Every structure is written in C-alpha cells, then in structure tokens.
Amino acid sequence: xxxxxxxxxxxxxxxxxxxxxxxxxxxxxxxxxxxxxxxxxxxxxxxxxxxxxxxxxxxxxxxxxxxxxxxxxxxxxxxxxxxxxxxxxxxxxxxxxxxxxxxxxxxxxxxxxxxxxxxxxxxxxxxxxxxxxxxxxxxxxxxxxxxxxxxxxxxxxxxxxxxxxxxxxxxxxxxxxxxxxxxxxxxxxxxxxxxxxxxxxxxxxxxxxxxxxxxxxxxxxxxxxxxxxxxxxxxxxxxxxxxxxxxxxxxxxxxxxxxxxxxxxxxxxxxxxxxxxxxxxxxxxxxxxxxxxxxxxxxxxxxxxxxxxxxxxxxxxxxxxxxxxxxxxxxxxxxxxxxxxxxxxxxxxxxxxxxxxxxxxxxxxxxxxxxxxxxxxxxxxxxxxxxxxxxxxxxxxxxxxxxxxxxxxxxxxxxxxxxxxxxxxxxxxxxxxxxxxxxxxxxxxxxxxxxxxxxxxxxxxxxxxxxxxxxxxxxxxxxxxxxxxxxxxxxxxxxxxxxxxxxxxxxxxxxxxxxxxxxxxxxxxxxxxxxxxxxxxxxxxxxxxxxxxxxxxxxxxxxxxxxxxxxxxxxxxxxxxxxxxxxx
Amino acid sequence: xxxxxxxxxxxxxxxxxxxxxxxxxxxxxxxxxxxxxxxxxxxxxxxxxxxxxxxxxxxxxxxxxxxxxxxxxxxxxxxxxxxxxxxx
Numbered sequence: 001x002x003x004x005x006x007x008x009x010x011x012x013x014x015x016x017x018x019x020x021x022x023x024x025x026x027x028x029x030x031x032x033x034x035x036x037x038x039x040x041x042x043x044x045x046x047x048x049x050x051x052x053x054x055x056x057x058x059x060x061x062x063x064x065x066x067x068x069x070x071x072x073x074x075x076x077x078x079x080x081x082x083x084x085x086x087x088x089x090x091x092x093x094x095x096x097x098x099x100x101x102x103x104x105x106x107x108x109x110x111x112x113x114x115x116x117x118x119x120x121x122x123x124x125x126x127x128x129x130x131x132x133x134x135x136x137x138x139x140x141x142x143x144x145x146x147x148x149x150x151x152x153x154x155x156x157x158x159x160x161x162x163x164x165x166x167x168x169x170x171x172x173x174x175x176x177x178x179x180x181x182x183x184x185x186x187x188x189x190x191x192x193x194x195x196x197x198x199x200x201x202x203x204x205x206x207x208x209x210x211x212x213x214x215x216x217x218x219x220x221x222x223x224x225x226x227x228x229x230x231x232x233x234x235x236x237x238x239x240x241x242x243x244x245x246x247x248x249x250x251x252x253x254x255x256x257x258x259x260x261x262x263x264x265x266x267x268x269x270x271x272x273x274x275x276x277x278x279x280x281x282x283x284x285x286x287x288x289x290x291x292x293x294x295x296x297x298x299x300x301x302x303x304x305x306x307x308x309x310x311x312x313x314x315x316x317x318x319x320x321x322x323x324x325x326x327x328x329x330x331x332x333x334x335x336x337x338x339x340x341x342x343x344x345x346x347x348x349x350x351x352x353x354x355x356x357x358x359x360x361x362x363x364x365x366x367x368x369x370x371x372x373x374x375x376x377x378x379x380x381x382x383x384x385x386x387x388x389x390x391x392x393x394x395x396x397x398x399x400x401x402x403x404x405x406x407x408x409x410x411x412x413x414x415x416x417x418x419x420x421x422x423x424x425x426x427x428x429x430x431x432x433x434x435x436x437x438x439x440x441x442x443x444x445x446x447x448x449x450x451x452x453x454x455x456x457x458x459x460x461x462x463x464x465x466x467x468x469x470x471x472x473x474x475x476x477x478x479x480x481x482x483x484x485x486x487x488x489x490x491x492x493x494x495x496x497x498x499x500x501x502x503x504x505x506x507x508x509x510x511x512x513x514x515x516x517x518x519x520x521x522x523x524x525x526x527x528x529x530x531x532x533x534x535x536x537x538x539x540x541x542x543x544x545x546x547x548x549x550x551x552x553x554x555x556x557x558x559x560x561x562x563x564x565x566x567x568x569x570x571x572x573x574x575x576x577x578x579x580x581x582x583x584x
Numbered sequence: 585x586x587x588x589x590x591x592x593x594x595x596x597x598x599x600x601x602x603x604x605x606x607x608x609x610x611x612x613x614x615x616x617x618x619x620x621x622x623x624x625x626x627x628x629x630x631x632x633x634x635x636x637x638x639x640x641x642x643x644x645x646x647x648x649x650x651x652x653x654x655x656x657x658x659x660x661x662x663x664x665x666x667x668x669x670x671x672x
Contacts, residue, residue: 066642071623074641078615081646085611088653089604093660207643211633219633237638239624246620272671277660281653288646295642490601579597580669 007146007397014184014401015161018177018408022165025173030437033170033444034101034420035268040175042275046282048178049266051185051405052413053080053257053283054290055131056138059185059406064378066298070228070236073298075246079253081284081291086258086482088280092267094489096276097578101268103261103417103481104425110488112571113496114430119503121421123480124261127473128414129458135411136459139404145336145383146400152460158408159456166412167448171420174412175269181405186289188402191395192385193293196300199389206296214303224303230314231306231353232360236299242539252546256474259482262417273581301381304388309350309374315367320349329387338377345370415455419447472514475542479506479549487557492575494557497564502557510549517542596667603659607652614640614648 027033040048058080066073098106104124108117136155143154165173193206201212201220214220225235234240257263266283267276308327312319323341333339341350345368354360355372364370383403386395423444428435435443480503487494487502515521517531529535531542540548566572577583618626623637631639664670 071638071641074619074638077642078619078645081649082611082615085607085649085652089607089656208632210643211639213633219630221633221635221638222630237627237635243620247616250615250620274657274661274664274671277653277657281650281657284646284650284653288650292643292646576593579600580593581664581671582669 003393003396004148006393007400010394010397011147011401011404014180014405015157017180018161018165021176021180022169022173025165025169025176027168027170027172027441030101030424030441030444032172033441034424035265036170036172036175038099038269038271040269040271042270042279043282044179045175045266045270045275045279046286047182048175048269049263049279049283050286050290051178051182051409052266053263053287053410054185054406055410056135056142056403056407058290058294059189060138060142060379060382060403063294063297063301064381066295067302067381068378069240070234071239072241072246073295075250075253077291077295079250080257081287082250083254083257084280084284084287086254087264087267088277088284090486091258091264091482091489092276092280093273093581094578095264095485096267096270097273097581098574099268101265102420102424103264103485104421105429107481107484107488107499108425108429110571110574111484111494111496111499112568113500116484116496116500116503117425117429119500120481120484121425123476123503123507124421125418127260127476128262128418129455131473132411132414132418132455133458133462135407135414136455137462138407139411140459142400142403142407155456155459158404158411159452159459162408162412162415163449163452166415166419166452167445170444170448171265171269171416174416175266177412178409181409182286184398184405185402185409186286188398188405189290189297189382190293192389192391192399193297195389195391196304196385197296200300200304206293206300210296210299220299220303224299227303227306227310227314231310232357232364233354242533245533245536245539245541245544248540248547249544252478252544252550253474255478255482255550256476256546259477259480259485260473261421261477261481262413264485265417265420266413297385298381301385301388305376305381306352309352315363318349320347320351322349324348326350327388329384332387333380333384338380338383340375342373344373350374411455415448415451419444419451422447422451472518475510475514475546475549476507478546479510479553483550483553484557487554489575489578491558491561492572493561493566495561495564495567498557498559498561501560502553505556506549506553509552510545513537513545513549514542592667596663596669599663600660603656603663607656611649611652615645619645 031037062076065076095106100106104117104120107120108114139158140151140155143149143157144151165177194204197206197209198204200214201209203209203212210220212220214223221237225237228236267279270276270279309321310319311321330339350373351369352374353364353369353372383399386399423440427443428440483506484499484503516528519525519527533539619641623641626637627635629636
C-alpha cells in the first residue's frame with residue numbers, strides 16, 4: 001500500500017479513537033470537568049501526565065538536538081526528568097491533600113488574597129499560551145509535511161479534534177485521550193529505535209545499544225567521538241559549553257517543570273494523597289522510556305547519517321559519497337527542504353564537516369573541501385528514522401501519528417489549565433462567586449472553546465518571537481509559581497505580603513534579564529545586549545536565568561513575610577492539615 | 585504545652601522533612617554532581633562502552649530519579665502508618 005494512503009489510514013484511525021473516547025468520557029459536573037472527578041487510577045494518571053508533558057518538541061526535535069549537541073544536550077534530558085523528583089517530593093502530595101481544582105486556587109486560599117490568585121492566573125496564562133503556540137505549529141507542520149494538506153487545513157483538523165474532546169469531556173475526556181495518545185506515541189518512538197539499534201549495534205535495547213559496538217568492533221560512542229574530531233567538530237561525549245550555564249539551565253528546567261500548572265493539576269485527579277506520590281513515580285517511568293531512548297536515537301541516526309555521506313576514509317579522494325548514489329530517503333527528505341546539499345567544490349560528492357572551525361580549515365583545504373555541503377534539520381533524526389532503517393510504510397505512518405499525538409495531548413493539557421483558570425479562578429473566584437454549578441460548567445466549556453480558538457488563531461499567525469517564548473515559559477514557572485507553592489507548604493509563617501512580593505520580584509527579574517538579550521517584549525532588534533555567551537552575566541544565558549529568579553523569589557518572600565504580620569490562625573491550620581494525608 | 589496529637593504531627597513532619605533532604609541530596613549528586621560537575625573527570629572511565637560522566641548525564645541520572653521517587657513512596661507509606669495518618 002502506498003505511503004500516503006497508509007498514513008491517512010493510521011492517523012485517521014487514531015483520530016477516530018480520540019473522538020470515541022470523548023463521547024464515552026462526557027463530563028457532567030464541574031468536578032469531572034476540572035479534575036476528572038478525582039477518580040483516575042495512579043498508573044493511568046502517570047500515562048496521561050507523560051503524554052501531557054511530552055510535547056511535539058520532545059517527540060520530534062529532541063533526538064536531533066541531542067545528535068547535534070552531544071553531551072551538552074544532557075541539560076534537557078536531566079532538566080525535564082529531574083523536575084519530577086521536586087514535584088513528587090515537594091508539591092504533588094500536599095496540593096492533592098488541599099483538594100481543590102486549580103493551582104491559582106491554592107495560591108489564593110493559602111495566601112488569603114485575591115491579588116495573589118490573579119497574579120498566579122496571569123503567570124499561568126502567559127506560560128501556557130506561549131507553550132500552546134508551539135503545539136499548534138507542530139500539528140500544522142506534521143499535516144503539511146506528511147498528509148499533503150496545507151498548514152492551515154492541518155491546523156483546523158487538529159483544532160476540531162481538540163475542541164471536540166476538550167469541550168465535551170474537560171479533564172475527564174482529556175485524561176482518557178491522553179492515555180491513548182501516550183500508547184500511540186511510545187510505540188511510534190520505540191519501534192524504529194529498536195530496529196535502528198539492532199542494525200547498528202546488534203543490541204535490540206537502544207539504552208544498551210548506545211554503549212554497544214559497531215560493525216568494526218569499536219564502541220559506538222568512541223567511534224562517534226573520533227569521526228567528529230576528524231571532521232573538525234568537538235567530541236560527542238565531551239562538554240563544549242560553560243559548566244556554570246549548564247548547571248543553571250538544568251536547574252531552571254527542573255524547577256520550571258515542577259512549577260508548570262498543566263502538569264501539577266494532573267495530580268489533582270487521583271483519589272488519594274498516596275496515589276499522587278505513586279503517580280509521580282509512574283509518570284517518570286513512562287517519560288523515561290522515551291527520554292532514555294532519545295539519546296540512542298540521536299547518536300545512532302547521526303552516526304548513520306555521517307556514515308552514509310562518508311563511507312570511505314576521511315580525506316581520501318573517494319571517501320565521500322557520490323551524489324548519484326544517495327539512498328532513496330536522502331532524495332525524499334531533500335524534497336521537504338529538511339535536508340539540503342550544495343556542491344561547493346564541484347566534485348559531485350557530499351562533504352559534511354565543521355567549516356566554522358578555523359583550526360580545521362587547513363586540513364579541509366588539503367582535502368580539497370570548500371565548505372560544508374550538507375545542511376540537516378534536526379527534526380529529521382526522528383522522522384526519517386524508519387525509512388533509514390528500511391522499516392515498512394506502516395511504521396513511518398505510525399511515526400506521523402505519534403508526532404500528532406504528542407502535540408495534541410500537550411495542547412489539550414495546556415488549554416485545560418488556561419480555561420479552568422479563567423472559569424474557576426477569575427469568573428467563580430473573583431468576578432461572580434455566587435455562580436451556580438451549572439452556569440460554571442457552561443462557563444468552563446465556553447472558556448475551553450475560546451481558548452482553542454485563540455490557540456488556533458495564534459497557530460495560524462504565530463508571533464515572530466514564538467520560539468524564544470517557549471524558553472520563557474520555564475523561566476516564568478520557575479521564578480513565579482514553584483517558589484510560592486513550595487513556601488506555602490513548607491513555611492507556616494509565609495504570608496500574603498511575602499508571597500506577592502516574592503512572585504513579583506522573581507517574575508520581574510527574570511523578564512528583565514530575558515528581555516535584555518531577547519529584545520524588550522520580544523520586539524526584534526530592541527535587545528540591550530547581543531544574545532551570545534560573551535555578553536551573558538557570568539556566562540549564564542537567558543534560558544538559564546529562571547533558577548536565579550526562583551532564588552530571588554524565595555529570599556524576597558522570606559524577608560518580607562518576616563517583616564509583616566504572620567498569617568491568620570485558620571491559614572496556619574490549613575498548612576497543618578495539608579501536611580498530613582488523612583483528613584481530620 | 586502542645587497536646588499529644590500536636591506533638592505527633594510535629595514528629596511526623598520532622599521525619600518527612602529529614603527524608604526529603606536525604607533524597608534531594610542524592611538527587612543533586614547524581615545529576616549536578618556526577619552528570620555535570622564531575623562529568624569531564626568521569627569521562628576517562630569507560631564502563632560497558634559508556635564514558636561514565638556521559639552515562640550519568642544521559643541515562644544514569646534519569647534511572648536514579650525514578651528510584652528516588654519510589655523510595656519516597658515506600659518510605660512515606662511506612663511513615664503514614666507509623667504515625668497513624670494513612671488513608672485506609
């Protein structure tokens with residue numbers, strides 16, 4: 001069967017599945033709409049959280065990022081998993097015991113302040129909207145690349161699917177579709193990985209294959225280190241960037257992960273406190289299946305790519321592949337523009353090397369190379385994998401369905417966080433506290449529908465700064481939400497003045513640092529300093545600043561709360577009660 | 585004088601915090617310690633084809649995180665029963 005038809009069938013089948021689940025999981029009460037009636041099994045919630053968390057970027061782009069950055073990409077692997085330890089130990093069980101519907105609701109109640117609640121809503125909406133734009137773009141791109149529709153049509157189909165199950169089922173519908181989406185994406189990711197690992201190292205487990213040997217008996221990583229050095233790059237397994245920046249970037253990603261409301265709120269859906277703890281463990285297992293496979297996919301597909309274009313010894317006359325001999329996948333990906341070749345020295349052969357390395361230039365000149373001729377988009381490392389491993393068409397189609405599942409599940413989770421903060425925190429919490437259950441449910445559905453439309457609009461007209469803002473989402477969550485949530489649980493003395501001052505100072509500091517390098521309000525060209533490591537304060541980049549923002553938040557909050565009156569007695573009792581699992 | 589119940593709650597919280605600190609120290613060592621700060625030095629040791637620092641940063645730290653959460657789950661369940669604050 002031809003590839004396009006197979007892809008339509010498999011992607012279509014997954015969509016029918018999602019819609020079927022939506023019809024089955026209709027939400028009848030606000031409790032079901034916001035937190036799936038608190039009846040989700042902890043293992044099922046682990047799967048849903050993993051799908052909620054792993055975005056289009058994790059699925060499509062991460063392995064390619066690892067391939068080109070090597071060891072330095074470890075910041076993403078550790079940062080986006082280590083945050084779950086913080087979430088499990090410091091937030092999830094206590095917030096579950098609190099037992100309400102949203103993250104800003106906890107902040108509002110714990111700090112007995114509508115102002116604090118509104119600040120939390122603003123931080124939540126900014127972080128989540130920026131994140132959702134990336135998912136919408138992912139859906140449009142996946143459709144236009146693989147299903148031969150236009151970007152717009154793809155986006156509309158994606159919006160329609162999310163609209164359907166999110167508006168009808170709320171958190172309940174989203175939870176059960178996310179479980180299905182997790183299964184689709186993990187199969188789509190691991191099947192090609194197992195085959196490429198078998199082909200290159202003879203070991204079916206990619207996690208072990210990465211440490212395995214290639215056909216000539218040398219270790220894959222050792223081989224990759226040597227080839228890259230011979231081509232003028234740095235060693236794959238060696239640290240290239242600044243250690244201090246790596247340290248703070250990892251810390252910012254971890255704290256940001258633990259502070260992202262759409263992830264935290266998933267732990268409100270399990271029945272008991274002990275389930276919230278256990279569920280965090282399962283979440284990390286489900287995430288780790290993909291996150292420990294990704295480094296293998298990155299290294300192996302990268303090795304395979306280099307080997308394809310450089311089959312003979314480096315520097316020898318016929319060591320490079322003749323363009324007329326390229327494999328089928330090479331020309332197919334050239335058509336998409338994700339792979340490009342330009343014959344700079346007119347020898348009809350493909351040269352891939354580091355032409356930015358001045359020290360390597362004399363060697364390259366000696367070889368008769370006149371510049372790097374191959375440009376590779378990092379997304380190719382996952383999407384072309386099944387073709388490179390010569391797997392059947394249905395596996396390629398499954399990869400497309402997996403990418404869409406990753407984007408849809410994350411988009412739905414983010415939209416849920418946005419819409420519940422509007423209907424529950426702003427409408428019920430601030431504007432009209434007397435609203436009836438039925439009207440609130442209607443408001444929640446309208447908020448969800450509007451959020452889908454806004455996200456779709458932004459996906460169609462992505463602001464030029466969308467890419468930069470995703471990094472900001474983590475900085476915002478790290479510097480504003482995580483510290484006050486933690487202090488609200490672990491410090492009985494923390495009061496509303498402290499929390500508000502802490503959130504505002506952490507947020508302001510982080511925004512100013514990011515704007516300095518990325519442009520004020522992300523308007524291109526308005527940055528005060530160039531965004532390069534030489535200009536970063538102590539070499540700490542704007543992506544890595546969230547951890548410092550979090551520290552400032554904690555210090556300011558603590559100092560201000562000590563200088564002002566302690567919280568009222570009933571709030572201190574609230575803190576006591578969330579610290580123990582059993583209701584008293 | 586705090587009541588017996590309040591004292592028990594305080595002791596429970598103290599044990600909880602002590603467990604958290606222990607686990608977070610390990611969390612810090614496997615990721616920031618072995619995966620970043622000591623990684624360049626550890627890379628000279630190769631085990632099963634992996635330079636050790638690289639392995640911690642791209643595989644080992646993630647496995648350790650999982651173990652840490654499950655240790656936390658089991659220890660907390662035991663602690664809940666010890667202080668009779670469990671949910672059954």
